[in-house]
Amino acid sequence: MDVNxxxxxxxxxxxxxxxQPATSDPDDRGFRICTxxxxxxxxxxxxxxxxxxxxxxxxxDMVDFLAEENPAGGWDPFTTDQQEAARKLDSIIDRDTxxxxxxxxxxxxxxxxxxxxxxxxxxxxLPAVRRRFGERIGLTGRHDFxxxxxxxxxxxxxxxxxxGNRYDKWNVVDYDGLRRLRxxxxxxxxxxxxxAFRAPAGSHMVAEVINPIKAHYRLVDLLKPENEGAIPxxxxxxxxxxxxxxxxxxxxxxxxxxRLAGPAMPGFAGDIRSxxxxxxxxxxxxxxxxxxxPTAPDPLDVLxxxxxxxxxxxxxxxxxxxxxxxxxxxxxxxxxxLGMLRLLASSSxxxxxxxxxxxxSAVRSLQNDTTxxxxxxxxxxxxxxxxxxxxxxxxxVIFGHTHAARDVSLxxxxxxxxxxxxxxxxxxxxxxxxxxxxxxxxGLRAFVEDMSTGKLSGWTSFMPTYVKLVVxxxxxxxxxxxxxxxxxxxx
Numbered sequence: 177m178d179v180n181x182x183x184x185x186x187x188x189x190x191x192x193x194x195x196q197p198a199t200s201d202p203d204d205r206g207f208r209i210c211t212x213x214x215x216x217x218x219x220x221x222x223x224x225x226x227x228x229x230x231x232x233x234x235x236x237d238m239v240d241f242l243a244e245e246n247p248a249g250g251w252d253p254f255t256t257d258q259q260e261a262a263r264k265l266d267s268i269i270d271r272d273t274x275x276x277x278x279x280x281x282x283x284x285x286x287x288x289x290x291x292x293x294x295x296x297x298x299x300x301x302l303p304a305v306r307r308r309f310g311e312r313i314g315l316t317g318r319h320d321f322x323x324x325x326x327x328x329x330x331x332x333x334x335x336x337x338x339x340g341n342r343y344d345k346w347n348v349v350d351y352d353g354l355r356r357l358r359x360x361x362x363x364x365x366x367x368x369x370x371x372a373f374r375a376p377a378g379s380h381m382v383a384e385v386i387n388p389i390k391a392h393y394r395l396v397d398l399l400k401p402e403n404e405g406a407i408p409x410x411x412x413x414x415x416x417x418x419x420x421x422x423x424x425x426x427x428x429x430x431x432x433x434x435r436l437a438g439p440a441m442p443g444f445a446g447d448i449r450s451x452x453x454x455x456x457x458x459x460x461x462x463x464x465x466x467x468x469x470p471t472a473p474d475p476l477d478v479l480x481x482x483x484x485x486x487x488x489x490x491x492x493x494x495x496x497x498x499x500x501x502x503x504x505x506x507x508x509x510x511x512x513x514l515g516m517l518r519l520l521a522s523s524s525x526x527x528x529x530x531x532x533x534x535x536x537s538a539v540r541s542l543q544n545d546t547t548x549x550x551x552x553x554x555x556x557x558x559x560x561x562x563x564x565x566x567x568x569x570x571x572x573v574i575f576g577h578t579h580a581a582r583d584v585s586l587x588x589x590x591x592x593x594x595x596x597x598x599x600x601x602x603x604x605x606x607x608x609x610x611x612x613x614x615x616x617x618x619g620l621r622a623f624v625e626d627m628s629t630g631k632l633s634g635w636t637s638f639m640p641t642y643v644k645l646v647v648x649x650x651x652x653x654x655x656x657x658x659x660x661x662x663x664x665x666x667x
Contacts, residue, residue: 181654184231184332184645185223185667188339188576188595190216191296192275193240193268202633205394207243209599212638213272215661216598219642220278222664224285232282233330235576235595236294236339239268242382243296251383254375258304258361265305269312280313288320292330294339294577295347295376301325301354303362327351333653335645336565340575340594343440343561345431346378347577377427385423395627398602398636400579401547404512405539405604411519412528412535413628418520439560511537528624532617535624542606550658553584553592562592572656574643581641583658593658596641603637 194207205211223230244264246252255261269276283289291300299305306323315321324330327349329338341347350373357373360366382397390396393413399406410417515538522531546554553559555578562573566586573586574593581596608619626635639660646655659666 181646181648182229182231183226184233184647186233186235186337186574186595186643186645187216187219187598187640188235189237189294189579189597189599190234191237191240191243191597191599192216192272193264193296194243195245196271203631205600205632207245207390209240209243209397211600212598212640213275215638215640216272217274217278218664219640219661219667220275220282222667224278224282224287226287226667229287231288231290231332233290233332233337234292235337235574236292236341237296237576238291238294239265239300240296241265241299242379242387244268251387253379253383254373255299256357256367256373258302261299261302261305262308264299265308266312276313280315283313283315283319283321286320288322290322290324290330292337292339293323293325293327293349295341295349295378296382298349298354298375298379301358303358326355331570332645333647333651334570335572335574335653335656336568336570337574340558340561340577341376343436343557344378344577345557346381346427347376349376350374377430381424381427385420385427389417389420393628394630394632395602398600398632399627400601400603401542401545404542404545408516408519408535408538409624409627411516411522412531412624414524415519415522415526415531416524438564439557440564511540515539528628529621532621532624533613536609536613536616536620539604539620540609542604543609545604545606547580548603550581550583551585553582553594554580558594559584559592562586566590566592571653572645581639581658591656593643593656595643596639596658598638598640600636600638602632602635605635 191208191210192213194209196208197204197206220232223232241255241261241264242251242253244251244267246255246260255264279289293301300309300323306325309315327342329336331337341349353371353373356371357367360371386396389410393410396406396410399409515534515536518534519531519538522534546552553562558575558578562575562584563586565573566588571590572593573590574595576595576597578594579597579599579601580594582592582594584592586592605619605623608623609616611619623635626632642659642661644655644657644659645653648654661667
């Protein structure tokens with residue numbers, strides 16, 4: 177490295193939050209998706225020990241307010257009350273003191289810390305919560321610290337860094353509304369209903385749909401892929417969740433205002449909201465009962481839409497596929513659609529053993545799943561955004577958000593990198609699907625039994641990744657790579 181250059185390290189999606197396990201049982205996860213606060217502290221301490229100043233960027237979702245219970249025992253899509261949000265932050269820090277102490281020590285050693293806002297830690301932008309965070313890590317004016325919480329990206333040389341939720345219509349943060357809220361809070365003014373911050377639809381989904389399911393089945397936010405893996409497994413375990421999943425529909429209505437004009441360009445003046453955008457339920461409750469929207473599509477249509485590439489009602493009416501997504505075969509589409517139809521039509525009285533053949537049909541195509549393939553991006557919205565952003569003169573476009581580490585070549589020699597996650601993951605065991613039906617059913621049965629009874633430790637993976645940039649004294653990036661963390665000696 178140039179003697180006057182620097183090393184820049186990026187981590188993302190730490191998701192520290194949720195109560196700790198109550199026992200030492202490895203299958204007792206508490207309410208956490210990240211169980212590796214000590215490893216994170218080890219990582220930061222290893223960087224702090226470096227002689228030359230380095231820069232650490234935490235690229236969004238450092239903490240997870242959505243995993244924190246409110247005093248009533250439920251979950252909030254957003255905590256407007258600053259004191260309550262600060263209390264939640266205190267709880268998060270108190271559970272993982274080693275990591276936050278490491279951040280303070282890192283700054284004390286003269287290194288640079290940059291934190292970007294994600295979509296699970298929006299409350300960090302509130303003035304009182306920012307102050308509390310600074311107090312807890314011992315932040316002073318002499319420290320080299322930057323917190324980006326207004327929707328800006330962070331350029332480092334010709335690398336563009338942002339969380340990536342801006343391109344996910346479910347998780348776009350209304351920074352205009354957040355700015356108005358903060359302005360009022362700093363003046364101790366009441367927040368009129370018209371000025372209330374509207375949390376992303378995805379935050380409502382987590383607080384009002386996913387977390388109540390997670391209270392019974394911890395697999396729900398660990399198993400990947402989510403649409404093609406976790407949802408069919410949940411339906412096999414408990415068909416009654418069709419009614420719960422039906423609550424997704426009104427949430428989906430609210431995502432329409434976040435359509436982009438281009439892969440990386442908002443389609444309207446302002447940050448992310450169109451002028452005159454209407455809350456479809458008026459009372460800011462996006463999880464209204466499905467009966468309140470009698471003309472909404474059937475839940476089955478919504479669940480199959482992305483996987484099918486067409487309206488699932490056509491499959492139901494015609495008994496076969498009509499419009500296929502380009503990345504899957506017609507046979508896979510038929511199997512998935514018919515398997516899901518059978519799952520969604522089944523009764524809880526049947527017992528999950530009777531639903532296994534339908535589940536096997538629905539998940540057969542996961543033999544070719546690319547969720548964990550690093551040199552390809554299976555989500556077109558992020559790849560399209562990366563391509564457009566790279567065309568603006570960036571050699572590297574770096575996201576987080578998806579929990580899927582990526583290093584993808586773009587045209588003109590540019591690259592799209594995704595930092596990945598330090599949260600736990602469960603990869604759908606596609607190998608069990610490859611054999612003849614009897615063997616596949618036996619393997620699937622064992623997997624689903626463990627998922628239903630919470631025996632997740634044998635299936636859970638911890639695959640911590642980071643991105644390292646080597647920046648010369650002239651600001652030119654000499655090297656950029658996606659790395660697997662294998663202990664402090666690997667840095």
